Amino acid sequence: MEIKNQKITVTSEIEEVKQSGFSRRKFLHFSGLMGASVVVVGSMAGLPGCKKDDKDGSGVNLGSGDFGVLNYAYALEQLEAAFYTQVITSQYSGMTSSERGYLTDIRDHEIAHREFFKTALGSNAIPALEVDFSSIDFGNRNSVLSTAKAFEDLGVSAYNGAGKLLTDVNFLLVAGKIVSVEARHAALIRELITPNSFAANDIVDANALDKARTPAEVLSIAGPFIKTKINASNLPTS
Amino acid sequence: MNLYNVINEIEKTDPEVYDRLDGRREALKRFTGFAGKVAALSLPFMMGSMFKKAYGQNSSAIVGVLNFALTLEYLEAEFYKKAVSTSGLIPASDMPGWTTIRDHEVAHVAFLRQAITALGGIPVIFTAANFDFTAGNGTMSGPYATVFSNYDTTLAVSQAFEDTGVRAYKGQAGNLMSNNDILTAALQIHSVEGRHAAYVRYLRQKRGATNNKPWITGNDAGGIPGVAAVYAGEEITTQAGVQITGINGMSISANAASESFDEPLTKEQVLAIVDPFII
Numbered sequence: 326m327e328i329k330n331q332k333i334t335v336t337s338e339i340e341e342v343k344q345s346g347f348s349r350r351k352f353l354h355f356s357g358l359m360g361a362s363v364v365v366v367g368s369m370a371g372l373p374g375c376k377k378d379d380k381d382g383s384g385v386n387l388g389s390g391d392f393g394v395l396n397y398a399y400a401l402e403q404l405e406a407a408f409y410t411q412v413i414t415s416q417y418s419g420m421t422s423s424e425r426g427y428l429t430d431i432r433d434h435e436i437a438h439r440e441f442f443k444t445a446l447g448s449n450a451i452p453a454l455e456v457d458f459s460s461i462d463f464g465n466r467n468s469v470l471s472t473a474k475a476f477e478d479l480g481v482s483a484y485n486g487a488g489k490l491l492t493d494v495n496f497l498l499v500a501g502k503i504v505s506v507e508a509r510h511a512a513l514i515r516e517l518i519t520p521n522s523f524a525a526n527d528i529v530d531a532n533a534l535d536k537a538r539t540p541a542e543v544l545s546i547a548g549p550f551i552k553t554k555i556n557a558s559n560l561p562t563s
Numbered sequence: 564m565n566l567y568n569v570i571n572e573i574e575k576t577d578p579e580v581y582d583r584l585d586g587r588r589e590a591l592k593r594f595t596g597f598a599g600k601v602a603a604l605s606l607p608f609m610m611g612s613m614f615k616k617a618y619g620q621n622s623s624a625i626v627g628v629l630n631f632a633l634t635l636e637y638l639e640a641e642f643y644k645k646a647v648s649t650s651g652l653i654p655a656s657d658m659p660g661w662t663t664i665r666d667h668e669v670a671h672v673a674f675l676r677q678a679i680t681a682l683g684g685i686p687v688i689f690t691a692a693n694f695d696f697t698a699g700n701g702t703m704s705g706p707y708a709t710v711f712s713n714y715d716t717t718l719a720v721s722q723a724f725e726d727t728g729v730r731a732y733k734g735q736a737g738n739l740m741s742n743n744d745i746l747t748a749a750l751q752i753h754s755v756e757g758r759h760a761a762y763v764r765y766l767r768q769k770r771g772a773t774n775n776k777p778w779i780t781g782n783d784a785g786g787i788p789g790v791a792a793v794y795a796g797e798e799i800t801t802q803a804g805v806q807i808t809g810i811n812g813m814s815i816s817a818n819a820a821s822e823s824f825d826e827p828l829t830k831e832q833v834l835a836i837v838d839p840f841i842i
Contacts, residue, residue, distance in 0.1 A: 430776065433815055434823035440810040445803055485750045488736065489743035497740065499803055501733045501753065502824040506778060508757030509764075513777040516765055521659040523762040524667065524755055533670035534751035535758070563743060 384554030385451050392449045393560045394490045397540050398500065399442035400454060401483055404550055405476050406435040407456045412473070415463045424517060431473075431510050438503055445499075455552040470518050475546075477511035478528050480504075482536035483543040490540075490561045508535070625742055626684030628735045631830055632749070633675040635731055637689035638837060639724050640668035642696055646721075649711045657766060664721075664759050671752055678745065696720060698789070698839035705839060706789050718767050719787040725760035726779065727793050727828070727836050732756060734827035757825070778822040792836050796826045 387396040409432035416425065443450050462468035484504035491497045512523035519525075529535055538546075540557050548555075643665035646652060653661050679686040698720075699705025709716040732753035739746040761777035767785060768775045775785030782798040784790050800808045800820035807820035815823075828836075 427776075430778065430819065430822065433819035434778070436813050437807050437810060437815050437820060437823040440813055440815075441802055441805055441807060444805050444811065481754045485747065485754055488750045489746050494737040494740060495803060497736055498733070498827065499824075501736050501750070502802070502826065504750065504754055505729045505733065505757035505760075505825040506823055508754040509761035509778045512758040512761035513765060516762065520656070521663065521762075523660065523765075524663055524758040529667065529755055529758075531670070532674045533667035533755055534674070534748060535754040537747050537751055 384556035385454065386556040386558075387451060387560060388449065389559040390561060391491055391493050391496050392446060393557075394487050395442055395446055395496060396449070396451045397487065397544075397557065397560060398484070398503075399439065399446060399450060400551070400555060401480055401543070401547065402435060402439040402442055403454050404456060404547060405480060406432070406439040408458065408461075408472065408476060408550075409435050411458060411461075411463055412469055417464050417466045417469050419466060427513055427517070428473075431513075434506060434510070441499075454555075457550055457552045460549065470514060473514045474511065474518060477507055477514055478536070479538070479543060479546055480507040481511055482538040483540070485535055485537035486539050486543070489563065622682040622684070622742070625739060625745055626679055626682050628738050629675055629679045629682070629745070630684070630687045631833075632732065632735065632752070633672065633679065633687055634689065634841075635724075635728055635833070635837065636668055636671040636675060637687075638694060638840060639728065640665070640672050641689070641691045641694050642720070642724060643668055645691065645696065645711060646717050652711060652714055652717060654714065660762055660766075664762075667755055667759070671755075674748070674752075678748065682745075693842055694840055695842050696840060700839050701842040715767075715770065718763060718770070719785075719790075722760065722763045722767060722775075722785065723787060723790045723793050723836075725756055725763055727833060728756040729753065729760055729825055730793075730828040731830075731833040733825065734829055734833070776822070779825065780818050781821050790836075792832065796828075797821060799824075799826065 385400075387393045387400065409428060412428055413425075413432050420428075461472050481504060484500050484507065488497055488500060491500065511528075515522045515525070524535075539562075540560050544555055544557055643661065647658070647661050647665050676686040695701050695703055695705060696710045697703055697705035697707045699708070707716050707720050710720050711717065732749055736746065736749060736753070739749050764775055764777045764785065768777075772786050774780065774783060779794060779797045782791070782794040782796070784794050798821050800806065800817050802824055807815060807823065808817045809815055810820075
């Protein structure tokens with residue numbers, strides 16, 4: 326099942342619940358539908374927790390439980406690391422030495438995150454993903470920094486939304502150690518684009534909370550940059 | 564979504580819902596009270612919290628964590644209120660950033676107070692008179708005596724507060740795992756503090772603290788005296804038993820390894836750091 330389709334399905338069910346008010350029967354109906362769809366997807370994609378490549382067309386399966394969530398993070402770190410590696414390999418014109426220093430640091434941080442997840446997941450790790458950066462002009466500062474901003478803000482919202490999906494306190498702690506570094510990256514990149522926009526109200530709400538996104542939301546935003554199809558249907562939802 | 568209908572619908576399957584919610588009037592008062600005060604966005608969060616209390620999940624430990632967080636947010640909010648309102652202190656170029664941070668910390672105070680109340684707890688309360696931002700424990704002549712007269716000192720104290728805040732929330736996340744809504748909100752505050760920290764560190768680096776990058780390198784205190792405890796432990800390069808320096812043959816230096824992961828502080832460590840600032 327492709328992530329976009331899954332998102333549409335879930336959204337329409339949520340709409341149905343919203344429109345009808347919150348009756349207990351509707352709620353159970355909703356849960357039942359969710360359960361059914363998970364079972365169907367599970368049987369199509371193999372046993373939960375089983376990583377798979379794309380041979381049967383179902384995409385790389387992130388798996389279930391905490392390992393699924395960590396594979397989800399691993400996928401995002403792969404995307405970020407590949408991006409910044411390219412940024413440093415083919416530097417945009419007019420890159421200042423200060424910018425080069427920051428972007429090189431960020432590249433190294435993202436590689437460290439990626440390799441950490443790969444090592445920690447061991448045999449549970451998904452394979453290397455193929456990225457698609459055809460929409461990015463690496464020779465252009467604007468293109469590079471606006472993509473960096475989008476990736477960093479997305480990463481922060483992904484970790485914020487994934488925390489509650491983890492059951493092992495040690496995994497939660499590691500995710501917490503990484504997300505604040507992603508927030509530091511996001512703030513710096515935003516400062517390089519527009520001074521004093523490190524936590525502007527396009528990303529931080531009226532309660533001064535950063536965004537938190539579900540895996541489905543994150544993967545649909547990241548989708549255009551990842552050629553490999555990702556199957557997130559076995560991830561926990563709460 | 565009609566909030567009254569929510570309770571009515573639950574009543575059909577659980578006639579005792581009003582008792583669980585301390586009686587109908589109290590329940591509805593809570594709903595309407597909150598509905599009036601908080602943005603629609605926060606309502607699911609408030610409802611979830613209320614039901615968790617009503618259905619007997621323990622929330623006192625969570626209230627304790629949130630009151631700890633609230634104490635830190637008060638410290639920050641009062642600091643930024645004073646800094647922003649001190650004329651001639653903050654350069655015009657940086658003022659938008661400072662007012663952003665002030666507004667965030669004030670909003671965090673309000674948000675945490677609501678969350679604690681929703682959980683049936685009593686939020687702590689502090690005013691400007693409770694703090695000594697010179698770190699003099701009430702003498703108002705501590706090591707940061709120029710905190711509101713010298714911008715570099717203001718920045719230094721700000722950086723120490725923000726980096727401490729990031730570490731404090733990180734250290735408490737595990738204690739909030741039993742309540743997904745609260746955990747998520749805490750993470751959402753945590754990353755905002757991370758953004759603040761990076762911004763203030765960036766300003767300091769531009770003003771001459773050349774090694775003080777937006778991220779923390781080793782346990783480097785960025786030239787700020789008296790804050791070793793804020794950065795102690797940040798230098799580690801091993802995560803969950805995995806050595807990050809040179810991981811998998813990659814050229815990851817020890818500095819990059821330490822920068823790429825922020826470290827938690829315990830509540831006791833944090834309270835020791837902020838103690839000189841609280842009268």
